[in-house]
Amino acid sequence: MKIIKSLCVSLITLSVVHGWAFSPKSRVKMVCRKAFLAGAASGALIGAAGVAGAAVAVNQVTNRPTPYEPVPGSMNGKVVVITGGSTGLGLESAKRLGAAGATVLLTSRNLSKGEAAADDVKRYLASKGIQDTSRIYSLVLDLDDLDSVKSFPKAYKELGLGNIDVLLNNAGVMAIPNLQLTKDGYERTFQSNHLGHFVLTAGLFPLLSRDKATVVNVSSTAYSFAARGLEIDNLNGEKNYGPWSAYGQSKLANILFTQELQRRADAVGDSWLTAVALHPGVVQTDLSRYIIGEEKWSELKAKGPSAFDSLVFNVSSLFLKTVQEGASTQVFLASGGEGTLKKGAYYDEMKARDLPPFAKDEYKAKLLWEKSEELAGVKFDVASAQVGEASTLSTITES
Ligand SMILES: NC(=O)c1ccc[n+]([C@@H]2O[C@H](COP(=O)([O-])OP(=O)(O)OC[C@H]3O[C@@H](n4cnc5c(N)ncnc54)[C@H](OP(=O)(O)O)[C@@H]3O)[C@@H](O)[C@H]2O)c1
Numbered sequence: 001m002k003i004i005k006s007l008c009v010s011l012i013t014l015s016v017v018h019g020w021a022f023s024p025k026s027r028v029k030m031v032c033r034k035a036f037l038a039g040a041a042s043g044a045l046i047g048a049a050g051v052a053g054a055a056v057a058v059n060q061v062t063n064r065p066t067p068y069e070p071v072p073g074s075m076n077g078k079v080v081v082i083t084g085g086s087t088g089l090g091l092e093s094a095k096r097l098g099a100a101g102a103t104v105l106l107t108s109r110n111l112s113k114g115e116a117a118a119d120d121v122k123r124y125l126a127s128k129g130i131q132d133t134s135r136i137y138s139l140v141l142d143l144d145d146l147d148s149v150k151s152f153p154k155a156y157k158e159l160g161l162g163n164i165d166v167l168l169n170n171a172g173v174m175a176i177p178n179l180q181l182t183k184d185g186y187e188r189t190f191q192s193n194h195l196g197h198f199v200l201t202a203g204l205f206p207l208l209s210r211d212k213a214t215v216v217n218v219s220s221t222a223y224s225f226a227a228r229g230l231e232i233d234n235l236n237g238e239k240n241y242g243p244w245s246a247y248g249q250s251k252l253a254n255i256l257f258t259q260e261l262q263r264r265a266d267a268v269g270d271s272w273l274t275a276v277a278l279h280p281g282v283v284q285t286d287l288s289r290y291i292i293g294e295e296k297w298s299e300l301k302a303k304g305p306s307a308f309d310s311l312v313f314n315v316s317s318l319f320l321k322t323v324q325e326g327a328s329t330q331v332f333l334a335s336g337g338e339g340t341l342k343k344g345a346y347y348d349e350m351k352a353r354d355l356p357p358f359a360k361d362e363y364k365a366k367l368l369w370e371k372s373e374e375l376a377g378v379k380f381d382v383a384s385a386q387v388g389e390a391s392t393l394s395t396i397t398e399s
Pocket residue numbers: 014018083084085086087088089090108109110113141142143144170171172173174192218219220221279280281282283284285286287288
């Protein structure tokens with residue numbers, strides 16, 4: 001019962017944080033939110049008949065879109081690196097991009113989980129009648145350990161996969177209840193969601209294809225939580241820490257990093273690079289595990305849901321995107337956006353969206369870049385990056 005309560009709170013918080021409260025333009029989302037509140041008020045959680053009625057009503061208003069699938073073969077010969085590929089949106093992206101022909105390298109914090117995920121992707125391809133499943137790889141990457149991140153480009157190079165066409169910075173954590181510091185001494189949400197990816201992108205930059213490469217950063221509409229702007233002097237919770245404010249700040253950092261990367265690449269004539277950020281929607285993944293604790297979450301999953309849990313999950317699933325639906329925007333962007341990608345843009349529902357001034361703050365974006373270099377002890381100079389030199393980390397100079 002306690003777990004259900006926290007899951008209900010998570011669901012409502014997730015829905016508020018990730019979109020429904022912050023997308024007033026989206027009529028469908030507003031209708032969903034109203035339907036949810038109305039459903040809750042009318043006791044839809046209690047009566048099975050009510051649930052069935054609500055299900056029909058919600059399904060009618062949501063009119064769920066078909067998950068985006070790139071044309072089979074359209075990613076043949078492309079190499080895609082996906083962080084956080086062990087579960088959720090990362091794993092689903094690996095499947096869909098792999099099915100379109102890409103060579104996929106997914107990362108995981110632990111070897112066995114990564115191998116299990118790669119096997120899962122291979123089974124998926126086989127189920128689609130695709131014989132060649134040998135182009136799915138996994139490597140260990142822990143974004144909370146900068147040594148792991150800094151050694152990743154070398155490990156990647158040793159696989160012999162060649163240049164990277166798409167780097168999908170997807171891994172993330174959300175709403176860790178208390179301030180936790182990583183091995184490097186930085187706030188965990190900030191390091192997992194932003195700093196680790198900053199260093200990874202720097203390290204892999206020389207290996208990005210000079211014909212055309214895309215860096216896709218998975219952000220969230222929770223950037224709105226940081227509406228007062230990026231707090232450069234509180235990136236690590238030095239002044240104060242809140243689970244949701246830390247998440248909002250990290251997701252704003254993803255957007256500002258995307259824009260700054262694009263600006264710097266444009267400034268030195270790197271016309272081959274496109275950087276984009278996105279919000280996937282409110283999706284049923286394991287992302288809420290941090291709210292109730294990763295161990296408790298695993299216990300809950302291992303035990304399996306009670307009948308009441310199932311009822312709650314079934315009702316909540318009406319209001320959340322499935323993983324297949326949620327992966328659409330990043331799969332769309334990673335597969336080239338059908339040739340329409342807007343450099344430096346932020347996408348939601350596969351469309352470029354305008355952002356409020358605080359999420360386009362060039363000064364803060366520059367400060368974030370410099371602060372990230374300083375904290376990680378690296379220099380990310382897009383101009384001096386030498387193609388193919390990742391094994392010596394040419395863009396990363398210990399300072
Ligand atoms: N779900 C949503 O509603 C939603 C909404 C907006 C944005 N997003 C964003 O979508 C992205 C993917 O999340 P998800 O919903 O798919 O959640 P998920 O199922 O929890 O997946 C998160 C992934 O990140 C990995 N990860 C976490 N910490 C890491 C670290 N220190 N180093 C390397 N990998 C790490 C996890 O790896 P392990 O398996 O090793 O833990 C896992 O593979 C996140 O950036 C999230 O902020 C999600």
